[in-house]
Amino acid sequence: MLPKKNVMLGLVFTVVPLFHAGSTVMAADAPAPATVAAPAPTPAMDPAKMRERGQILALSCSGCHGTDGKSSSIMPSIYGKTTGYIESALLDFKSGARMSTVMGRHAKGYTPEEIHLIAEYFGNLSKKKN
Amino acid sequence: MSISRRDFNKLLVSGVAGSAFGLFGMSGNTFAAGGSKKHVVVVGGGFGGAATAKYLRKLDPSISVTLIEQKLSYITCPFSNWVLGGLKTMKDITHTYTALRTKHGVNVIADRVVSIDAAKGTLKLAGGRVIGYDRLVVSPGIDFKYDAIPGYSQKIAESKIPHAWQAGPQTVLLHRQLQTMKNGGAVLICPPDNPFRCPPGPYERASLVAHYLKKHKPKSKVIILDAKEKFSKQGLFTKGWERLYPGMIEWHSSTGGGKVLGVDAKAMTVETDFGAIKGAVINIIPPQKAGKIAFDAGLTNEKGWCPVHPASFESTLHKGVHVIGDACIAGAMPKSGFAASSQGKVAAAAIINMLRGQEPAPPSLVNTCYSLIGPEYGISVAGVYEFAATGIIEIPGSGGLTPADASDDQLAQEAMFAEGWYTNISKDIWG
Numbered sequence: 001m002l003p004k005k006n007v008m009l010g011l012v013f014t015v016v017p018l019f020h021a022g023s024t025v026m027a028a029d030a031p032a033p034a035t036v037a038a039p040a041p042t043p044a045m046d047p048a049k050m051r052e053r054g055q056i057l058a059l060s061c062s063g064c065h066g067t068d069g070k071s072s073s074i075m076p077s078i079y080g081k082t083t084g085y086i087e088s089a090l091l092d093f094k095s096g097a098r099m100s101t102v103m104g105r106h107a108k109g110y111t112p113e114e115i116h117l118i119a120e121y122f123g124n125l126s127k128k129k130n
Numbered sequence: 131m132s133i134s135r136r137d138f139n140k141l142l143v144s145g146v147a148g149s150a151f152g153l154f155g156m157s158g159n160t161f162a163a164g165g166s167k168k169h170v171v172v173v174g175g176g177f178g179g180a181a182t183a184k185y186l187r188k189l190d191p192s193i194s195v196t197l198i199e200q201k202l203s204y205i206t207c208p209f210s211n212w213v214l215g216g217l218k219t220m221k222d223i224t225h226t227y228t229a230l231r232t233k234h235g236v237n238v239i240a241d242r243v244v245s246i247d248a249a250k251g252t253l254k255l256a257g258g259r260v261i262g263y264d265r266l267v268v269s270p271g272i273d274f275k276y277d278a279i280p281g282y283s284q285k286i287a288e289s290k291i292p293h294a295w296q297a298g299p300q301t302v303l304l305h306r307q308l309q310t311m312k313n314g315g316a317v318l319i320c321p322p323d324n325p326f327r328c329p330p331g332p333y334e335r336a337s338l339v340a341h342y343l344k345k346h347k348p349k350s351k352v353i354i355l356d357a358k359e360k361f362s363k364q365g366l367f368t369k370g371w372e373r374l375y376p377g378m379i380e381w382h383s384s385t386g387g388g389k390v391l392g393v394d395a396k397a398m399t400v401e402t403d404f405g406a407i408k409g410a411v412i413n414i415i416p417p418q419k420a421g422k423i424a425f426d427a428g429l430t431n432e433k434g435w436c437p438v439h440p441a442s443f444e445s446t447l448h449k450g451v452h453v454i455g456d457a458c459i460a461g462a463m464p465k466s467g468f469a470a471s472s473q474g475k476v477a478a479a480a481i482i483n484m485l486r487g488q489e490p491a492p493p494s495l496v497n498t499c500y501s502l503i504g505p506e507y508g509i510s511v512a513g514v515y516e517f518a519a520t521g522i523i524e525i526p527g528s529g530g531l532t533p534a535d536a537s538d539d540q541l542a543q544e545a546m547f548a549e550g551w552y553t554n555i556s557k558d559i560w561g
Contacts, residue, residue, distance in 0.1 A: 052491055053491065053492075055189075055479070056476070056479055056491050056492070056493065056494050057494045059185070059472075059475040059476075059479070059494075060472060060475075060494060060495070060496035060514075062475075062554075062558050063468055063471055063472060063496065063498065063554070063555050063558055064498055064550075064551050064554055064555065065554060066554045066557060066558060067188075067557065067558045067561070071550070071554055072553055072554055072557050072561075073549065073550035073551075073552075073553035073554050074546055074547065074549070074550035075547065075550040075551065075553075075554050101510070101532070101536075101540055101543050101544050101547060102498065102510050102512050102532075102544070102547070105512040105528065105529050105530050106496070106498075106512055106514060106528070106529075108514075108525075108527050108528040108529070109496075109513075109514025109515075109525040109527075109528030109529060110514065110528075114494075
């Protein structure tokens with residue numbers, strides 16, 4: 001558990017890239033504890049938190065499938081596919097209904113709820129930019 | 131006592147952090163108020179550091195990001211074995227920081243960090259500049275314990291017996307030695323004990339060196355003198371070697387004569403329990419530790435690696451400083467470029483939350499490593515990881531290796547995917 005640092009707001013400089021040569025900028029932040037608090041179940045899932053979770057999960061995909069799921073190689077693009085398509089593909093990889101080399105091994109690492117969040121993230125991303 | 135993902139999902143439901151910014155809507159930035167802009171400095175422009183810098187900017191463009199890397203371009207260890215095998219060129223594995231600068235607005239400074247003052251939140255560059263930060267990410271990669279092997283040194287590595295475990299001039303040196311050695315000589319590859327960078331790497335190297343030798347110097351062979359009793363993807367590699375390079379690759383376990391007692395650079399021999407072995411080319415991969423700046427900044431433990439909080443990769447030794455990649459202790463995750471980039475993305479997301487006074491979001495991490503045994507013979511290992519009370523664990527039932535009974539078609543597909551993997555991960559990080 002990390003103790004909280006003093007917040008020294010007055011000392012925060014505006015730091016613009018390329019313009020802080022020679023300057024000393026004091027750090028001023030309040031790190032939150034890096035451990036995660038005990039969960040307290042409540043009925044409704046905060047949509048913003050769901051999106052955040054979806055994003056964290058989806059960031060894993062870009063390593064192989066490209067940033068935002070846009071592939072520049074033989075790897076299939078995820079970008080441009082619908083939520084429903086991505087969700088059913090991942091569920092089929094997970095169950096083994098769809099053959100794969102490596103995707104089955106990945107998909108088994110996620111719950112159906114997480115798969116839904118990943119699919120929704122990419123589905124929304126494609127909708128937003130089209 | 132472990133916190134399962136289901137608990138995490140409940141956590142999400144509970145909305146612990148109060149006002150929840152998604153990482154989507156970047157408007158309403160409270161930190162921009164008063165003209166202040168949060169500044170994150172990233173030290174090291176490899177898989178971990180460059181990914182962190184890019185994703186910090188991508189996920190929150192209001193944050194100012196400085197990346198400090200002394201090299202003007204980065205040459206990847208992944209695929210450097212393909213260069214040795216004659217399948218890729220050095221140019222193919224070299225990446226610049228141009229896109230990070232121009233596309234993503236990262237301030238890239240070509241310099242070396244000489245000291246970090248975590249209490250003040252500043253660091254000093256070799257050029258003399260002092261730079262302040264709100265949060266610091268250190269992704270220093272590895273350094274070598276040259277003195278662990280009698281007769282070996284950095285000087286010998288740079289002249290006669292390369293490690294080639296940091297890609298660049300070392301790769302070029304080893305490649306040239308392979309090209310100029312005589313048909314009939316032995317190539318000795320000496321991998322270290324765990325933990326070390328890229329666990330399957332030495333065995334992919336043996337494979338692709340054998341691929342080159344089979345084509346150009348068929349009387350030669352590869353002898354692996356291992357500090358271990360077993361190694362990553364062992365069954366798959368052994369099967370591949372029998373199929374593609376019968377009789378060409380010998381592997382000796384530590385107790386089976388593989389333990390390296392010393393090296394004689396003049397005689398070009400490696401001393402083992404079973405006597406001296408002569409090599410036409412010798413490749414010593416020494417035991418490793420975190421990169422130098424991690425030691426200088428007091429971020430390492432007694433074993434020479436950096437302990438971190440698994441949810442945020444913040445150092446347990448210095449607050450405000452995150453350590454990612456090969457240098458950090460990441461539980462079940464291997465020391466790989468892919469793992470480093472995954473950790474970089476998680477650290478970026480955690481830092482954004484922490485700068486907003488929120489808890490770091492529960493992380494989800496991944497690793498995917500391909501190894502090439504031959505041009506049409508690829509294998510892989512995958513892993514999905516989560517944070518538990520005990521640290522970073524692999525999710526039970528997920529991940530694992532290419533199946534032992536994979537068909538030739540599957541192996542050929544994996545070889546193609548290996549290449550696609552490299553293209554995409556390089557672009558995801560430096561593009």
